[in-house]
Amino acid sequence: MNPRETPDWPAVIPIDSFDAQRIEDAFSLMGPKWTTSSVMTMPQEGRPLRVRDVAARLPFVSEQLVSKRLVTMHADGLVLRTGPRHGDSYVLTDASRELGPVYAIVEHWSASLAKQWTPSPPVPVSTAQRTHSGIPLGSDGARTVAALCRSAAVPNSLFSHAPQPQPRVPTVVTAQSAPGRSR
Known part of the structure; x- marks a missing residue:
């Protein structure tokens, strides 16, 4: 059985069995914040979405940030713009539609890591x-x-070191560094 098909991988994977640079490049496309959420949001409507439609479905994200993210995703080949005008909608490419199983595998893989980390109560x-x-x-x-x-x-x-009181800056120095009020 191919080691890529089984969840029980051997303890040592030969270095030449995967193209590490291609994997790193793929993760860099999926990595920026809100990329995954955008890719997962867009197919839920079943139609092309404008920036404001995507932003409305993402909590605490501005239209400006979504717009920048979609422009980057367009340059990376994850979304296509339906027209050349400002405000035209976006659709997923075949490459981004194929990310569903990848996200499922990464989520499954990270579940054990999430259980290990328990935050302290606030x-x-x-x-x-x-x-x-x-x-x-x-x-x-x-x-x-x-x-x-x-x-x-x-x-x-x-912290890398215990908190230390900062030395007092002499008044002469602060008077020289204060901005002038004249132009």
């Missing part, structure tokens, strides 16, 4: 602690407090 923002108490709060108190607090929800182990 910690309320009220438990944030001010780490730099020696620095006076500015006129925009809420922003300054947010900038000077490190939430307990994020463990210090995620």
Whole structure:
């Protein structure tokens, strides 16, 4: 049986059994954010969709972002534009229609990885602690407090180093670097 047809692959796959660069190139086409969602959204209507139609079906995505993504997908050969005018609709190419089984396999493969990662429960923002108490709060108190607090929800182990107070910049230096009010 061909190792590409069975889910029980051998522990070692010969390096020449796949074209690694072609696989990387294919993933780079599918990889940009909202590409998969766009490809999965378009066939649900069964008709060509305009940018605003695709954007309406994707949560929290602007028409501008969808437009940019569809232009990129058009250049990559994943969608075709039905006409040359601005506002013309898009349809999937045969190549993008064939991505359905690929997405199914990747989803199946990633299921075991998703089970391994369990996020820690969120910690309320009220438990944030001010780490730099020696620095006076500015006129925009809420922003300054947010900038000077490190939430307990994020463990210090995620940072490359422990938080350190920043050295005070002399007033002479800040006076020189302040922008002038004249033109």
